[in-house]
Amino acid sequence: xxxxxxxxxxxxxxxxxxxxxxxxxxxxxxxxxxxxxxxxxxxxxxxxxxxxxxxxxxxxxxxxxxxxxxxxxxxxxxxxxxxxxxxxxxxxxxxx
Numbered sequence: 001x002x003x004x005x006x007x008x009x010x011x012x013x014x015x016x017x018x019x020x021x022x023x024x025x026x027x028x029x030x031x032x033x034x035x036x037x038x039x040x041x042x043x044x045x046x047x048x049x050x051x052x053x054x055x056x057x058x059x060x061x062x063x064x065x066x067x068x069x070x071x072x073x074x075x076x077x078x079x080x081x082x083x084x085x086x087x088x089x090x091x092x093x094x095x096x
Contacts, residue, residue, distance in 0.1 A: 001053075001061075001062055002052075002053045002054040002057075002060050002061045002062045002066070003052060003053060003054075004051055004052065004053065005048075005051055005052065005053045005056055005083055006053070007044075007080075007083040007084045007086070007087035008040075008041070008044060008051050008083075008087065010087065011040055011044075011087045011090065011091050012037055012040070014091055014095075015033060015036045015037055015040060015091070015094070016033050016037075018036075018095055019032040019033040019036050020032070020033050036094050039094055040087075040090055040091070040094060043090045043093075044083075044086060044087065044090060047086050047090075048082075048083060048086060054066070056079055056083060057070055057075045057079055058075075059073075059075070
C-alpha cells in the first residue's frame with residue numbers, strides 16, 4: 001500500500017522464521033531477530049536510500065494516478081526487480 005516495500009516486508013518475515021524459535025517469547029529472546037532486521041534495514045537503505053515503496057517508485061501507488069504513473073513508467077519492471085534482488089542478496093549475506 002505504498003508504505004514499507006514488499007521486498008523488505010518479505011525479508012523481515014524470512015529473518016523472523018530463521019532467527020526466532022518457539023521460545024522467543026520476550027524481547028530479550030527476540031534480540032537475534034531485531035539485530036538481523038536492523039542489519040537488513042541499514043544495508044537496504046544504503047543501497048536504495050529508503051524502505052518506503054512510494055519513495056522508491058517516485059509516485060504514490062495508493063492513488064489511481066500514482067498507480068497509472070507507475071505502470072506507464074514501467075516501474076514494476078525496473079524498480080521492483082532491483083529491490084527484490086537487493087533483498088535476496090542482503091538476506092543471503094545475513095543468513096550465511
